[in-house]
Amino acid sequence: MGSVSDLVNTASLEVSGLAFAYPDGHQALFGVDFSIARGERVALLGPNGAGKTTLVLHLNGILSGGVGTVKVAGLPVGKEHMAEVRRRVGIVFQDPDDQLFMPTVREDVAFGPAAAGLRGPELEERVDRALGRVGMAEFKDRPPHHLSFGQRRRVAVATVLAMEPEILVLDEPSSNLDPASRRELADILRSLDVTVLMVTHDLPYALELCPRALILSEGTIAADGRTAELLADDELMRAHRLELPFGFDPRSVTMGA
Amino acid sequence: MGAGHAHRLYRHGHSAVHALPPHTKLAAAFGFVVVVVSTPREAMWAFGVYAVLLGVVAYAARVPAGFLLKRLLIEVPFVAFAVLMPFVAEGERVEVLGLSLSVSGLWGAWNVLAKGTLGVAASVLLASTTELRSVLLGLQRLRLPPLLVQIASFMIRYGDVITDEMRRMRIARESRGFEASGVRHWGVLAKSAGALFIRSYERGERVHLAMVSRGYAGSMPVIDEVTASRAQWSYALALPVAALVVCVLGWAL
Numbered sequence A: 001m002g003s004v005s006d007l008v009n010t011a012s013l014e015v016s017g018l019a020f021a022y023p024d025g026h027q028a029l030f031g032v033d034f035s036i037a038r039g040e041r042v043a044l045l046g047p048n049g050a051g052k053t054t055l056v057l058h059l060n061g062i063l064s065g066g067v068g069t070v071k072v073a074g075l076p077v078g079k080e081h082m083a084e085v086r087r088r089v090g091i092v093f094q095d096p097d098d099q100l101f102m103p104t105v106r107e108d109v110a111f112g113p114a115a116a117g118l119r120g121p122e123l124e125e126r127v128d129r130a131l132g133r134v135g136m137a138e139f140k141d142r143p144p145h146h147l148s149f150g151q152r153r154r155v156a157v158a159t160v161l162a163m164e165p166e167i168l169v170l171d172e173p174s175s176n177l178d179p180a181s182r183r184e185l186a187d188i189l190r191s192l193d194v195t196v197l198m199v200t201h202d203l204p205y206a207l208e209l210c211p212r213a214l215i216l217s218e219g220t221i222a223a224d225g226r227t228a229e230l231l232a233d234d235e236l237m238r239a240h241r242l243e244l245p246f247g248f249d250p251r252s253v254t255m256g257a
Numbered sequence B: 001m002g003a004g005h006a007h008r009l010y011r012h013g014h015s016a017v018h019a020l021p022p023h024t025k026l027a028a029a030f031g032f033v034v035v036v037v038s039t040p041r042e043a044m045w046a047f048g049v050y051a052v053l054l055g056v057v058a059y060a061a062r063v064p065a066g067f068l069l070k071r072l073l074i075e076v077p078f079v080a081f082a083v084l085m086p087f088v089a090e091g092e093r094v095e096v097l098g099l100s101l102s103v104s105g106l107w108g109a110w111n112v113l114a115k116g117t118l119g120v121a122a123s124v125l126l127a128s129t130t131e132l133r134s135v136l137l138g139l140q141r142l143r144l145p146p147l148l149v150q151i152a153s154f155m156i157r158y159g160d161v162i163t164d165e166m167r168r169m170r171i172a173r174e175s176r177g178f179e180a181s182g183v184r185h186w187g188v189l190a191k192s193a194g195a196l197f198i199r200s201y202e203r204g205e206r207v208h209l210a211m212v213s214r215g216y217a218g219s220m221p222v223i224d225e226v227t228a229s230r231a232q233w234s235y236a237l238a239l240p241v242a243a244l245v246v247c248v249l250g251w252a253l
Helices: A003-010 A053-058 A079-088 A105-116 A122-131 A149-161 A177-191 A203-209 A225-231 A236-238 B021-039 B046-060 B065-088 B103-128 B132-141 B145-175 B183-213 B231-253
Strands: A013-021 A027-036 A041-045 A067-072 A089-092 A165-169 A195-199 A212-217 A220-226 B095-097 B098-100
Touching: A003 B065, A013 A165, A027 A053, A027 A220, A041 A203, A053 A089, A053 A165, A053 A195, A053 B021, A053 B183, A067 A149, A079 B098, A089 B183, A105 A122, A105 A149, A122 A149, A149 A165, A149 A177, A165 A225, A177 A203, A203 A225, A220 A236, A225 A236, A225 B183, B021 B046, B021 B103, B021 B132, B021 B231, B046 B103, B046 B231, B065 B098, B065 B103, B095 B103, B132 B145, B145 B183
Parallel strands: A041 A195, A041 A212, A089 A165, A165 A195
Antiparallel strands: A013 A027, A013 A067, A212 A220, B095 B098
């Protein structure tokens, strides 16, 4: 990466022609193309079995071997840059108990940066900053299983923020959260200045946080546009098994800044 | 949720023993046990001195005697075997209170009992002054195979998660009217155990995925560098060195 204009022009994430079949023959992705600019917050919507998880696992090279390319800030995802790619793509998995595997919050948040070679006071500072950004600084020395579910989810976000990723990928960030924790997480996500790709079934949450949405259906991108417009398109929604909660009308929602 | 914020074995405190780096304590406890085991069983006085040495450590660590003795009860099932030895062993016999006991059996029982008790007491002292987490750090520092340390650390992290899963499965069983009341129900329990195993296995795969996503490449990154000064080492090693002197005297006398 050379000049400043290059930095601005490089998309955070570029997926082109991505197709993938599992070894058992089940084809999950049939040519996926999209790109996300730096700083955007994008929702990835789609019914169960549309290939969302498969797509997410391609973003940091856990799954590979199909056709097509994925580029993270211009860097192609592949064997030679795997460590750097995994640092740049921060995936927050759905179950925080899977994500938080170290005995204390502090060690868990330190895991990623330490794996990248950070040590001592620098590492400590990185951990404090990441925990501070999700408002969990005072829980540093607690074991993860003594936190509430919402707190664990926030720590899970911090573990990924500590790696200073180019793009944050969240898998069902609002699942199992009570309304207050859900709102707190939304405030945190809005306050971060990173690119966000959010995989979710929670359509109001997508509308609240992501100006742009992609609909993944049967292994291809079926729609790409402004979230409010996609959600208001009844025919499109029905065609891809997407349903709004009872009484929710995306047209009546007035968005804050 | 789990019980309390630390493991039950650990006794929170701020004594000099608590403050020692974990790997020095591990080395000291291990050294002590090795010395005790290699002491000749005929030198009975030596075992008395060992017990006094442990008593001094317990005093320095401010671990009350009652606490220590209660924890020692874990030894009971193992001691049962030692009690049998004088009755079943062969050889020369003596009469004690009308019972015919084997002399070599008595020595054997004494040997197991004395060395076992001292070993358990040393471990209890280690566990009550060192947090489980630090024990792992210490083991890592002592260059134990990293895979073993990782397995142990996952046990600590996921013990509660799996117990919780087990509890949920039990509640689900009972909510559908199941009560384990006899052999007939063992089949159901066995299937639950199988399901729990598969769930844990799948969780293991998901955890691995999360680790790989954050740059795990086969070894745990070093997050806490534990170091010990020369003074701390000599302080910790005072116990096994004193024991070694006793042991050597035991052989010589």
